[in-house]
Amino acid sequence: MVKKIAILPGDGIGREVVEGAVEILKTIGHYYRHEFDFQYGLIGGEAIDQCGTPLPDETLELCKQSDAVLLGAVGGPKWDQNPAHLRPEKGLLNIRKQLDLFANLRPIQAHPTLQDTSPFKGEHLEGVDFLIVRELTGGLYFGKPSERTNQNGEEAVVDTLFYKRKDIERILETAFELARKRRKKVTSVDKANVLESSKLWREVAEEVAYRYPDVELEHMLVDNAAMQIIHKPNQFDVIVTENMFGDILSDEAAMLSGSLGMLPSASLSANGLHLYEPVHGSAPDIAGQGLANPIAMILSAAMMLRYSFHLMEEAGAIEKAVKHVLESGKRTKDLTNHPNQYVPTKQMIEEIKEALADDFAILNIMDCYA
Numbered sequence: 001m002v003k004k005i006a007i008l009p010g011d012g013i014g015r016e017v018v019e020g021a022v023e024i025l026k027t028i029g030h031y032y033r034h035e036f037d038f039q040y041g042l043i044g045g046e047a048i049d050q051c052g053t054p055l056p057d058e059t060l061e062l063c064k065q066s067d068a069v070l071l072g073a074v075g076g077p078k079w080d081q082n083p084a085h086l087r088p089e090k091g092l093l094n095i096r097k098q099l100d101l102f103a104n105l106r107p108i109q110a111h112p113t114l115q116d117t118s119p120f121k122g123e124h125l126e127g128v129d130f131l132i133v134r135e136l137t138g139g140l141y142f143g144k145p146s147e148r149t150n151q152n153g154e155e156a157v158v159d160t161l162f163y164k165r166k167d168i169e170r171i172l173e174t175a176f177e178l179a180r181k182r183r184k185k186v187t188s189v190d191k192a193n194v195l196e197s198s199k200l201w202r203e204v205a206e207e208v209a210y211r212y213p214d215v216e217l218e219h220m221l222v223d224n225a226a227m228q229i230i231h232k233p234n235q236f237d238v239i240v241t242e243n244m245f246g247d248i249l250s251d252e253a254a255m256l257s258g259s260l261g262m263l264p265s266a267s268l269s270a271n272g273l274h275l276y277e278p279v280h281g282s283a284p285d286i287a288g289q290g291l292a293n294p295i296a297m298i299l300s301a302a303m304m305l306r307y308s309f310h311l312m313e314e315a316g317a318i319e320k321a322v323k324h325v326l327e328s329g330k331r332t333k334d335l336t337n338h339p340n341q342y343v344p345t346k347q348m349i350e351e352i353k354e355a356l357a358d359d360f361a362i363l364n365i366m367d368c369y370a
């Protein structure tokens with residue numbers, strides 16, 4: 001059956017890396033005989049320029065008519081001074097809310113071959129393989145009021161951290177379910193020594209943990225968590241946390257894998273329509289120069305094959321091809337300290353396509369002799 005995929009490239013390097021993911025999916029479709037139907041939609045700054053809104057109705061409709069969504073990244077200096085409702089990031093937040101993408105899964109894996117650009121070396125990276133489960137449709141990024149105001153004639157601002165109990169419960173349940181399939185440990189990260197929202201978060205975590213006696217629960221304050229991710233990263237299995245804490249901790253954790261350009265993510269809903277996006281943003285500082293690392297986006301496409309289409313072998317083939325290319329020494333600029341020894345974005349995509357082709361040829365030969 002044809003699988004309909006909505007492609008939302010967005011802004012900056014979003015366009016460059018999305019094209020990589022589409023190329024890789026076409027290659028997978030060719031070798032494994034799947035039909036993917038790619039339909040493109042506007043989001044972010046480009047949508048503001050063409051339609052006057054960061055999330056046009058047509059884009060939302062396209063997503064709803066699709067089996068999965070791939071998104072590049074949004075934002076850029078061109079729109080930085082726009083009013084809040086005309087910021088590219090509003091389109092991203094809005095699509096997450098509209099599609100109820102409450103669970104953002106951000107896997108963190110150390111790559112021992114990528115130590116050039118990582119501040120971490122050798123033993124420190126051994127066994128580093130954890131999953132950040134970030135709540136994605138509540139918390140500070142969605143709180144109302146969020147506005148400029150004044151207090152007794154003085155300029156003031158307010159942002160609101162709001163959660164309903166059931167929203168906290170469903171993200172914690174997701175984390176426990178995922179931990180059950182991994183090493184059975186959940187670290188719930190909060191700021192319960194200060195925030196009321198975190199106190200409720202902790203209570204709910206305890207209640208949910210009671211239903212998962214096979215999974216260990218620990219609580220950790222977010223400031224300590226930020227330090228522990230650097231200090232002893234292999235202590236973690238599943239980290240579950242509020243929207244903004246998860247946003248910040250995952251960019252920090254990216255350096256364990258060598259670069260922000262390595263981290264994929266899956267944004268899951270309860271209704272089966274999921275969105276896949278790299279953890280990074282539109283990187284205006286390198287956009288249009290062929291310097292973007294497409295791997296985070298390509299690994300996000302692999303997550304799509306696994307979570308939306310249950311194509312485990314195909315997802316594994318992409319991950320293996322990426323690993324193979326990195327082991328062969330090919331690097332985009334963010335992954336090397338050698339000024340002239342890197343490949344441009346397009347070549348990295350070609351290398352991964354070739355690795356897929358080689359792997360497929362070997363599989364076919366093995367089939368012939370089986």
Ligand SMILES: NC(=O)C1=CN([C@@H]2O[C@H](COP(=O)(O)OP(=O)(O)OC[C@H]3O[C@@H](n4cnc5c(N)ncnc54)[C@H](O)[C@@H]3O)[C@@H](O)[C@H]2O)C=CC1
Nearest residue numbers: 073074075076260261280281282283284285286292293334
């Ligand atoms: N999901 C999204 O669409 C996100 C959008 N943004 C937006 O992106 C714009 C830029 O934000 P920044 O804070 O600069 O974050 P960013 O994630 O775009 O870039 C941070 C740094 O990492 C580098 N980088 C990021 N992805 C890379 C890749 N694939 N390959 C090589 N290097 C990479 C960039 O060159 C930059 O030096 C802003 O408008 C921001 O709001 C930021 C984060 C997420």
Ligand SMILES: CC(C)CC(=O)C(=O)O
Nearest residue numbers: 089092093141247279281
């Ligand atoms: C608009 C921001 C919340 C995007 C971001 O930084 C992210 O989702 O990681």
Ligand SMILES: [Mg+2]
Nearest residue numbers: 247248251279
């Ligand atoms: Mg972020």
